[in-house]
Amino acid sequence: MTYLALRNLFQNTFRLILSISGVASSIALIVLLRGFLSGIYVQVTAYLDNTPVDWVVSQEGIRNLLGGTSFLPPSTEDLAQGISGVEDIIPIVAQYAILDIHDEKVVGYMVGYDPDIGGGPWSLLAGRELDDDDEIILDWVMAEDHGLKIGDNIEILDEEFEIVGLSADTSSWMANFFFIKKEAAEQLLLAPEATSFLLMTAKPGYDKASIEARLRRRLQDVEILPSQVVKQNDLDLLVNIFAVPLKMMVSIAFAVGTAILGMIIYTATVSRASEYGVLKAVGGKNTQLYSLVVQQALLISVVGLGLGILLAWIAGQAVMEVYPKFLVVLRSNDLLPTIVTGIGMGLGAALLPALYLSRLDPAEVFRR
Amino acid sequence: MNMQSVVSVEKVVRRFGSGTTEVVAVKDISLEVVPGEVVLIMGPSGSGKTTLLSMLGGLLRPSEGRIQIGEDDLTLMDESQLPNIRLQHIGFIFQDFNLLSALTTLDNVALVAQLTGISRKESRKKAKVLLEQLGLGQRLDFLPHKLSGGEKQRVAIARALVNKPDMILADEPTANLDSHHGRETMRLLREVAKQEKRSVVIVSHDERIKEIADRVLWLEDGEFKDMVEMAVDPVCGMSIDILHAPATADFEGTKYYFCANGCRHEFLAAPNSFLQVDHE
Incomplete structure (x- = not known):
């Protein structure tokens, strides 16, 4: 079935490029937004991260470094x-x-x-x-x-x-x-x-x-706070304002990418309905057909994933070159969630086509 | 069921819809097909041929009655068991060939073998042997769009045979072929039946297939009727039951039968032009 999945994909190279581009763009956007968020985290805690400090002593009631003015007695x-x-x-x-x-x-x-x-x-x-x-x-x-x-x-x-x-x-x-x-x-x-x-x-x-x-x-009458607490307070104050809309944008990018891939795989599946009908008629099981569309979606999402990460890296470098105050940090430990996102995109996109195939009546092959 | 039968159809009824919209497509049909037998089912459009074929192929469940293939009663089987029956016991041949456009000749045949669970290498080996036997050894790597109609149908026959089924179901196998390739396909189907002892059930309007059939059944209004003397409408080529011909005409001492008055009028306007046509 993997061979058929590959052949089906490569038979229409335009559609293949379109679907990979859709996934790659979404993944690039997701990685870039996450990188931007990570960059803000790094920037906000940069001073305390790079200055040797275990505790910050501040004016009573001031529990962060960047959010308020402190004067100690x-x-x-x-x-x-x-x-x-x-x-x-x-x-x-x-x-x-x-x-x-x-x-x-x-x-x-x-x-x-x-x-x-x-x-x-x-x-x-x-x-x-x-x-x-x-x-x-x-x-x-x-x-x-x-x-x-x-x-x-x-x-x-x-x-x-x-x-x-x-x-x-x-x-x-x-x-x-x-x-x-x-x-x-x-x-x-x-x-x-x-x-x-x-x-x-x-x-x-x-x-x-x-x-x-x-x-x-x-x-x-002063605050004595571990530096980790002060950093977290700074992050809570300054980053979370951005984290919510950024996370929402990440979710939207995921949904858009899944929808693009889903629509392309779905139309590709519908356009081959008679072929899938033949496979069902000659004895192909639903699970074999599901595996076919899932493999197609996953192949696209895996290639799109790699391309998207590369695109994000290039775009991140370009953003930092043009606007150096914006830091884009692509962390290796963000790789796993990104891979999960890409695979999730592929699996999500295969749902609708799989549903279509499950409802496909093999007897249709005899009806014209 | 006759002990020798490959397929046994017992008092099968198929209804569509219910109440006032109910249509009985197949009415109380019984049929037995023995190994090596070629059965041709003919009949007008809407007579229930496709419904019967779909039920024989385990693609459609009868409303009443039993269909048995070998020892397996299709009507008692769970939906999930039917694909295996189709894969192991039935080979399908379609009017439009229905080859997978992305796969080569070899892979189209091998894929169906692979569905049974054997490896790709093994299935390609089986498919290659079969395709070479059918004279397609030089076309193994061709995509379907590079093949002629006759070649496509031979690939479809190879695909139907690759899992060594007990029965081949062929739906209008010659409809999209010229007379030469049509004859070739008929010869192949007969060879398959006689040499390999596989039952072949063909649904067709093509009169030429009668030549290779061991038995011809006439399906009309969902029932098998006695095979009466048949004639061919010289205008449209359709088989006509001469006792129930909707229109007739005499020309130069010969009686001609038509499927409708339209064909009769067309014929009478220029009889010679139709009589020169070789419907074979």
């Missing part, structure tokens, strides 16, 4: 010093800020940090680390979007900063990151000695639960 950093098991404490000033670039107001996510302690960019594409308070490291996509390069000056809240570095992996669809020294950030916010967050790491070999208990005893 001035004594918090001093109180945190010397807690057994804590290795590093990185104080940062972080919040959204407006940059004045070529008379255009641009939103960016400002991170004020101490280069000697950490909390700054984790990958520099060009330039160097900050030395002075009037220097800035800009996300490279933001720089490119606005025609900025190392050595140019930009204005933030009426203060001039010279671009000394371009950071990589710090762009996002919401706002790109920029980095200045913590003292400079305090001055911009007119809040000397201010700290938004303390990023803490545990010493290797220490029990994190015990450290966290000690932190809670020492630091009052």
Whole structure:
């Protein structure tokens, strides 16, 4: 039956190309949308993923990094010093800020940090680390979007900063990151000695639960959250808004792909009704005929699947080339759900033709 | 059932519809066919030939009566058992050949063997032997559209024979063939019956098939009627029961029989043009 399925498919190459293209387009769209969603996940958690941090300490009631403005009580950093098991404490000033670039107001996510302690960019594409308070490291996509390069000056809240570095992996669809020294950030916010967050790491070999208990005893009226919780809170706040429509689009792409394949297989089946009728008349069982249409649908969906993944990869690269702020991440662990989707598409598409074949009356072969 | 019979039809009735719309297509028909016998069933359109053929082939269930093929009573069988009976015991030959257009000659025949569960290699081997016996050794890799009508019908015969069935059911096997290929097909069917001892039941309007038939049955209004003297309508070529001919005409001392007044009028307008036609 596999041979007949192949012969039937290749007899009408136009229909074959059309059906493979339909599946490939749907799969490409599904993979691309999922890749885009994964990209948003990566972008939203990029800072905490690339900065060594086990706990984030923030103002009471602020439970995420990117969603709100946090100011810790001035004594918090001093109180945190010397807690057994804590290795590093990185104080940062972080919040959204407006940059004045070529008379255009641009939103960016400002991170004020101490280069000697950490909390700054984790990958520099060009330039160097900050030395002075009037220097800035800009996300490279933001720089490119606005025609900025190392050595140019930009204005933030009426203060001039010279671009000394371009950071990589710090762009996002919401706002790109920029980095200045913590003292400079305090001055911009007119809040000397201010700290938004303390990023803490545990010493290797220490029990994190015990450290966290000690932190809670020492630091009052603040939030002490594991970095995973903060990341999840950021994702819940910023990504889920997009996740629902994106998942809906994925479902629509699946339905459209299944419908296209289903219609093509169905019309192909109907157009061969007399041949299938002959097969039934001469003794072919329904299960053998089902297997024939299922094999045809699966062959198309498997080829469409491979082609769709390739198309998605090409389209993803093209999107990132043209719009670098959009990250498309194609993960290998998304491959299994994609394969299941493609096979599901094939099986779904074979349902209607199979139903048609089950109702096909073999006695029709004698009626003209 | 006669112990020798391949197929036994006992008081079979087939009704379609119910109440005021009920139509009885086949009425109380009985028939026995022995191995090697060629039975030709003739009759006008709408006489129930196709319904009878479909029931003989296990494609349609009778409303009443029994149909037995060998030891198997088709009427007692579950729907799911019938495909196997058709596959193992019955070979079908259709008027339109009904070959699978995507498959070569060899694969068209091999596929039916493969349906029984044997491997593709084995089924192709069987099909090749059979096709070579039928003189199609040079056409094994041809697709159906590359074959002549006669070749297509020989492929269809090979397909019908590949599982060595007890009975061949042929529906108008010569209708789409010219006289040469029609005769060739008839000869083949007779050979199959006589040499391989398979029963052949043919439904046809073609008078020429009478030449190879051991028995000719006349089906009319769903019943077998006595085979009376038959004549051929010289205009349309249809077989006419001379006792019930709707129209007749005398021309140059010979009586001609017609299926309808239209044919009679057409004939009388230019008799010679029809008498020159070789209906054979």
